[in-house]
Amino acid sequence: MPQIPDKLYFKIGEVAALLQLKTHVLRYWETEFTLLQPVKSRSNQRLYRRKDVETALLIKELLYQQGFTIAGARKKLNADKQLGLPLTVRQSNEDILAEIKADLVQLRNYLLDPPPP
Template sequence: MKENTLPEKRYYSIGELATYFQVNASLLRFWEKEFDILKPKKNAKGNRMFTPQDVKHLHTIFYLVKEKGYTLDGAKEYLKNSSKEPLTILEIIQKLQNIKQQLVQIKNNL
C-alpha cells in the first residue's frame, strides 16, 4: 500500500481505492458485502463513491486482513469487540512515539 498518495477528497471511486490499496476492485466490493461498517454511497449510474470515513475503515480492514493475517471472521470479531473507533496506523505510531518519549525521560531521570 502506498503511503500518503491519496488526495483529500469528499468521495473516492472504487478504482482510486483499488489502486491505492494495490488490490482488485472486486476485493473492495467483496469487503463491502462482508463488513457492515463499509457503506459507500452510489451515484446515479450506480458507481460506488467512498467517503473518507469509508477509507479509514478500509485501512483498518486492510491492516487486519492483509498485514496481520486475520481471517475475515477474525477481523469482523475484532471490529465488533472494539468499543471505540479503531486506531489508524498513524495514530498508533503517534501513541508509540509518545510512550518512547516518556520512557526516555524516565531513563534520563534515573
C-alpha cells in the same frame, strides 16, 4: 501507510489503486464488513468517503499484516465499534520514526535556507 488525498468522494478504482488491491476485493469486503458501506451515485457508481477509505485500510491491515481471518477481523471491528474505540490503522514504530525523521529533515532544511521575506 498511504496518504489519503483530501477529497470528499473516491471512486472504487481510486480506492483500489490507493490500497493496492483489485476492485473485486473491495466489493467482496463490502459484503463481509458492515462498516464498509460506500454511497452509490444516481448511476449506481460506488463513492467512497474518507471514512470508508480509512476503514478499508484498517481491514487490509487486519487481514494482510496482522493475519486475521475475515470472521476474526469482522469480530474485532464490531467489538471495537461497540466499545467506542476509534477505528484507525496502527502505524508501526518504524513508520512513525520515518515520519518524524522526514519532518525533522524538512525543518532543518527550512532553518538552514529560509525563504526570502
